Amino acid sequence: MKLFLLALVGVSLLGANVHADEEDETTDPHDLLLTSMLTEFMKDSEVQLVLDLDLFRSLMEYSPDRLQEKINHNDISFWHKALNYLEPLKQYDVGPACFADVSYLIWDVIQFIKLNQASDQCIGTSVGADTDCPCLNETAPQLADKQWVFKVLDAMGKMPAGIMNGNNLFVGSWDTCRKISVPKNRQGHKWQGQYCMTYLQPYNKDNPLKNIGTGAKDTVDTSHCAAKTSQSESGNEQSGADDMKCFDMIPLLNYGMCLPDTCTEYDVKRIVEFLAHGVEMAANRSIVCNIDIICHNDEKDKLTNDPTSMWMLAFVILIVVFMVFGSVYDYFVYQEILRSFPESDHMKENSEIYETQSWFVKVLLAFSVYTNGKNILRAKKGPNQVHCLHGMRVLSMFWIILGHTYYYCATSLTMDNIIPTLVSFPLKFTNQIILQAPLAVDTFFFLSGMLMAYLWFKMTKKMKGKNITSPGFWGQFYFHRYVRLTPIYMIIMGLDVTLFTHFSDGPFWRPIEKNYCRISWWTNFIYMNNFLLQHVEQCMGWTWYLANDFQFYCFSPILLVLLWKRDWIGIGFSGALIFVASGIKLAITLVNDYPPAPLLTKNLQIVKDLSSYWPDLYIKPYTRCSPYIIGVLVGYFLYKYGLELKMKKWQVGLGWTLSTIGGLWSVFGLYDYSLTGEISQGMLIFYALLGRN
Incomplete structure (x- = not known):
């Protein structure tokens, strides 16, 4: 309450129809009475710091007519009225230091306006009027001292061009804000600028993607009017549960704010919530579902x-x-x-x-x-190497980099034409190469399974199969894999969440990994980050691949032993696993009404519907294991028949023809789906079963 009593004084003195007297030479007794009353209420050190600010020291030097009259007549109704006005603020517990510095900014803006008016009077507005030089000499330095408020306002986000095309970046000026540093009190404390990026998320009911690319005409949606009528008749406001969830694909607004560095991210969030609530009250509807704040200042962001x-x-x-x-x-x-x-x-x-x-x-x-x-x-080729694998690795790696480059450009939301780009991009046939880049991940699963099996069979043959019954051998089998991956994995994670966050800065430089890895780092350590803590963001989200690969490796001894002992049983069991994995993927796809692949289509609403596709299907081992199992089988056949397998020309030609057709179909087979967002049930089932196998 002390903080809000302080706010009460500021608002009451600056409130509607309150006009300040000119500054007196001597202090009025009523000013002393008001000052002593405030000091009595604000004895604790936190609020004393606020009270010591020049803002509130300046407030005490003014004697507003209306307040003077109320005090003379012992009328406290004015105070109750102001207190009632500030009552809603109690739920927004902004820190005292932050509140004081924001108030200091507002006060200097008001002071600048007053000084500017005084300066105009000194110059004189009428024709032939003389300039009051002593007056101008007095106001000019004071006016110059208040110029810093323009830097703050200039650093705030401004409305950009291309809003209708999805450009919701009201960025502001990062450097201008962080360079602001002005004295604010007698102790030499400074008002230091801090840049904060505000991310406002809308509700699903305001999903901007609903009608984009669906062929619906751009007409005014009147469905809510009928709903509102029925609601008013029944007296109950009902809405779908999904409509009241947050739409997290595209923010409603990204707004850059310049605020004092005494404000924490929590303080800024409470301030923005207060402002957003005011807008919603004026609009008579819910607009903002969630607010996310990321603040940067020089002191907090220092490496030291x-x-x-x-x-x-x-x-x-x-x-x-x-x-x-x-x-x-x-x-x-x-x-x-x-x-x-x-x-x-x-x-x-x-x-x-x-x-x-x-x-x-x-x-x-x-x-x-x-x-x-x-x-x-070293470029020298070894005698036992499978040379074609080098090309597969390089091409697959470049393909993944190409796809992720476009993906991050789109999801960073830093383009001013994001919506038209998302709509038009899948319409071009050759862009399917970029959209289907996730297929390259399956190439690495295939290579991992093939090399693991090929090398294991060669080693087992050298040891004449005596090792497969030894617990020590299998312990070493797992230990070697874990030790080979984990140390460098943990070092990269450590660098990613510490030093890498200091390599750059800017309004879009978000320390995502630094925050999320503090929660879920241990899931990466045990290679279960594709199962555990899926309700929060993953630490180094791309490492879902390592989790899957390690899980496949842990399961592989069953296939290896079966292929070594009874190859026909091992082949049959592997085929059954591929069939089961494909069936599980199809079942999840049909039950959840997922598309056959995580593909961008002209109907952007499908992209929103993919929000649960990632944790449910994309990163789970039981839907991604087929290429790995196929790789194990290929590795076994390479071991059994050697690297110099002789094939007839017609066999080579048939193999190349079938593999080329299958590969092109996997990449371009969903082009019609990209154009319309619609697919037949038969095609969906066929692609879900075979598209990645």
């Missing part, structure tokens, strides 16, 4: 103020030190020893000399940029 990032920086520096010393020792000492032997004996001597080194030297050599760089960049 982030202890976790500083620890990670120390770790990175330690790694760099090992790399430098390891590379120097490797090049000038270890390689010099190897050069003393004939080149033909390098491999043999390297192994023998390496074993004689101490553990510390071995650790240093492991960090050598020289040796590791040569191994990574």
Whole structure:
């Protein structure tokens, strides 16, 4: 209540029809009475800080006529009236420091207007009027001191062009806001600018995608009128549960605000909620479903103020030190020893000399940029490599990068023509290559299963199958995979949520991973992030692939042992698993009325309907395992028949023809669906079953 009593004083003195007297030379007794009353109510240190601001010190220097009259007649009705006006503010618990700085801004705006009017009077408006130089000399410096408020207003978001095309970015000026720093009180405290991006989400009932691309005419929707009539007759306001959920695909508004750095994100959210509530009251309807605030200021965003990032920086520096010393020792000492032997004996001597080194030297050599760089960049082909896989990896990787580039451009919502682009993009036939980029992920699942099986069968043959009954072997099988992936995985996660968040800044630089990984990092650690905590955003969302791949790997021994013992049983069991996985995918698709693939269509409402497609179907192993199982079978046949399998020309031609037709159909087979957003039941079933197999 102390905070709102303070607000009461500000509003009452600046309220409607209240006109300030000119500043007196001496302090009025009633001003002293008012000041002492406020001080009595505000003895705690938090509010004393607010009271000490120049805003409230200046307020005490004025003696408004109306307030003076009320005090003289012991009439407190004016105070009750102002208090009732401020009563709704009690639910918006904005921090005192934030409230004071926002009030300071408003007060300086009012002061600037008054000084500007006074300056006009000094200059004189009538023809031939003389300029009052002493008056102008007095007001000019004061007017200059208040110019900073224009920087704040200039840094606020402005209405852009292309709103009808989906451009809802009222960005404002990031740099202008954060450079604002002006003294605000006698202690030298400063009003420091802080940039906040406000994301306002509408309700589903205001979904802007409902009629886009559906062929519906652009007419005024009058359905709500009939609904309102029936509601008024029944006396009950009823709406669908879905309509009152938040529409989270495209924000209603992205608005950049320049506010003092004393305001927390919670404070800013409460302020925006208060303003939004006022707009909704005026419009007599619910408009804003949810408000999300991201604020940035120089102090909070400093690397030195982030202890976790500083620890990670120390770790990175330690790694760099090992790399430098390891590379120097490797090049000038270890390689010099190897050069003393004939080149033909390098491999043999390297192994023998390496074993004689101490553990510390071995650790240093492991960090050598020289040796590791040569191994990574070596283009020499090994005798047992499947050479065509290199091309598959490169092309698939480029395909994924291409698709994600377009995806992030669209979902970042930084384009001023997002709606026309989304509508027209699927209409071009060749754009199906971009829209179907998720198919490339299945290529990596296939390669993972194939290489794992091929190498396992070769190793098992070398050991004559004795290893498959040993618990220690299978323990090593899993341990080796986990240790191979997890350390570097955790390091990348650590860098992503710490140092990477400081690499850049700006209104759209959101520390998403930093926030979400604090909640769900452990699900990545156990490779279950495609199942657990799906109600919150995933930590490093793209790592759903690693979770699936590790889960497939854990399941693979069943297939490997069956193929090794009784290959026909293993092949039959693998085929049955593919059939079951395809059936599960089809069932989920039909039950939830999902499209056959996560594809952009002219009917943008389908894109909204895909909001649950990701957790229900896209990232689950029981719907993505078919390519991996096929890869295991191919790896087995490569092991069994060798890499130099001889085929007749007609067999090669038939294989290329069928694979080309199947591949092109998977990519371009849904073009008609992209054009209309409609698909026959038969085509949906056929593509859901075979489109990714």
